[in-house]
Amino acid sequence: MRKSFDTVDTDVLVIGSGAGGAVTAATLARDGRSVLVLEEGPWVDPDALEPFSLPEMVAKYRHGGSCAALGRPAIAYAEGRCVGGSTEINSGLYHRLPPDLAADWRRDYEIDEFGPDALDRYADRVEQELGVSLLPGAPPPSSAVLERGATKLGWRSVEFSRVFRYETNGRAVKQTMARTMLPRAIDDGALVMADCRVDRLVRNGPRVTGAACVQTDPDGKPRGLFVRAEHVFVCAGATQTPALLQRSGIRRNIGRGLKMHPTVKIAARFDSLIDHGDVPMHRVTEFAPGLTIGGSASRRGHVALALADSDADYADALAHWEHVAVYYAAIRSEGSGRVFTLPGFRSPVVTYQLTEGDMSRLARALVHLGEVLLAAGATEMYPSVTGGGVARGADDLVQWWDALTRNRANLMTVHLTSTVRIGEDRAKTGADSFGRVWGYDNLRVNDASLLPEAPGVNPQGPIMAVVARNSDQFLSEA
Amino acid sequence: MLWFEQEVVAALMRPDLDADTRAAVQSYVAGTLHSMPEHLRAGVLAETIALGGRSWIERRTGRFDRDRLLARLTGWKHSSIDPVRQYVRLLESLVLFAENELAPGSS
Secondary structure: OOOOOEEEEEEEEEEOOOHHHHHHHHHHHHOOOOEEEEOOOOOOOOOOOOOOOHHHHHHHEHHHHOEEEEOOOOEEEOOEOOOOHHHHOOOOEEOOOOHHHHHHHHHHHOOOOOOHHHHHHHHHHHHHHHOOEOOOOOOOHHHHHHHHHHHHHOOOEEEOEEOEEEOOOOOEEEOOOOOOHHHHHHHOOOEEEOOEEEEEEEEEOOEEEEEEEEEEOOOOOEEEEEEEEEEEEEOOHHHHHHHHHHHOOOOOOOOEEEEEOOEEEEEEEOOOOOOOOOOOOEEEOOOOOOEEEEEOOOOHHHHHHHHHHOOOOOHHHHHOHHHEEEEEEEEOOOOEEEEEOOOOOOOOEEEEEOOHHHHHHHHHHHHHHHHHHHHOOOOEEEEOEOOOOOEOOHHHHHHHHHHOOOOOEOEEEOOEEOOOOEOOOOOOOOEOOOOEEOOOOOEEEOOHHHOOOOOOOOOHHHHHHHHHHHHHHHHHHO | OOHHHHHHHHHHOOOOOOHHHHHHHHHHHHHHHHHOOHHHHHHHHHHHHHHHHHHHHHHHOOOOOHHHHHHHHHHHHOOOOHHHHHHHHHHHHHHHHHHHHOOOOOO
């Protein structure tokens, strides 16, 4: 029996509503194009749930937050799965793409029109549209810790800008895609459809004619939907974009070369109380971009997880969790991974292989993180290394050099990139300099997948700038 | 969630939690395991069957004891076999996160 599908027509189909999809949709809708945005996850009111809380993880995170890249060791990662994508769940830290990195990528991947001037122009536009700002007052104690420790050691630190606006009553409001770009796109005529998963793209020679989808009704009932489109932008993120392309039979240089920022953590205890409502905005940049030190979400649940990762006796520290905060050190990794689909499985398999150099860098990162926290006054530090040992002084840090092994390291990341790289070097890339998938006239990728390498900084800013650039190029060509 | 997974979660929970919180933690862990990527869930299920076989036999013969299970979990947590260590870490992480987030004043 043949299944019946509702059919929808649109000029531009955008798959995914995060930093890539929302910026694409807003740019194209503003130009008068007919745009339909499909988002696999639900619409969740951005004010409805406490940031980083358990209800937020259940509602907005892909797989409830329980994803991992397979490898030795496995690396846990988190992604958003809701209208607005990962911008709804991240810390909102914003950083431009370092100019030397842009120059390296332009050379190594032969990317056209990828100069610092062009990227800065788009970064200016994104920053103006979103509202990128520094904290209006003094930093909270959890953030001041990093500044204080770095100053004592003579290391550089900086307060990062964030995509936040501050209301007159002092309330900080993160400028997520559900609050900014998507409402603007809707005002300009775009349609956003939540709870709609794209199973595969339908191809006809060098063109994609549409997408076969399943939309889940509010009562939980799935129904088939076929979207016919003149142009398709896949913006589902670095794991889901290559998975969708592969499910659709598009595989050339798709899903290879996954990059990320592998991260180690420390739960640090202080004599004084630490705030837990926000993520620290200071970063220690002494070793950047190869190694960056910062702070993580530190609700009671996160503190408990970080303490347990050390496998030390943490009962007393957890009883005084208001004095404990979680900090991280992230590296730029030499290793790489893959995203691939298995027949009959909805979720792609994600793998990542760290090199021996990466393991050495992670050990160094852990020790440096310990040094800065000790200098800031930490009295106890629990590393995310099973059996790593609690450090209470500089002498204790030495043990961490040998403790961080593949069998004992508990690693995570939130930054995944580079599974459909851009550039004119067809041997290395899955799409041209502006994200058009090789071999297809009307199929583009426009999200974190395009970045040729992990940038060593929070990738949200670089993603948005590149996406805005590609969207403008599409409009100039179409 | 399989019987052995429920027992592992129960063993890992703080004993002072009230019945409602214990049920909420069980529900959260069950929901998260259910929503895992299929290949990861398949791996967890395979480990549940492999590691839980002895406990299952003990249950069938009326000799199952949760304290004994907790002692085994402690051993597995320090195993040199990474997947075994990660099995306990996964379930312990879910339990810890839930029981601490469900506690009053968690932020």
